[in-house]
Amino acid sequence: MIQITFLTNQGKVATAPENSNLLRVSLREQGGIPFKCGGGLCGTCKCRIESGREHTDDIKAKERKLISADELEEGYRLACQTFVQGDIAVSWEPRTPARSGSATAAAESGAG
Numbered sequence: 001m002i003q004i005t006f007l008t009n010q011g012k013v014a015t016a017p018e019n020s021n022l023l024r025v026s027l028r029e030q031g032g033i034p035f036k037c038g039g040g041l042c043g044t045c046k047c048r049i050e051s052g053r054e055h056t057d058d059i060k061a062k063e064r065k066l067i068s069a070d071e072l073e074e075g076y077r078l079a080c081q082t083f084v085q086g087d088i089a090v091s092w093e094p095r096t097p098a099r100s101g102s103a104t105a106a107a108e109s110g111a112g
């Protein structure tokens with residue numbers, strides 16, 4: 001078994017079999033990584049492998065489409081496309097809570 005630490009979720013630790021899909025572990029153990037499509041298309045599950053990057057599998061073509069080369073360098077991955085063979089720690093941008101008021105939403109979506 002391997003250990004996955006969900007840093008953005010108060011450092012919650014989950015165990016999983018080797019070669020588990022990161023998003024699936026997050027879903028099963030309520031790790032909290034955001035997602036939408038589960039198929040490498042939307043980019044919602046973008047996260048950063050903070051430690052144990054050597055325990056993740058190769059970057060997929062879908063990830064190269066949605067994550068810049070610089071960010072890939074820094075350890076960013078799509079959780080739904082990442083399989084984990086050893087202990088890792090992962091963080092991600094917390095989703096901003098939904099707010100009422102379209103002016104705020106418009107302002108926020110404008111900033112690339």
Ligand code: FES
Nearest residue numbers: 038040042043080
């Ligand atoms: S959930 Fe859509 S790319 Fe991973």
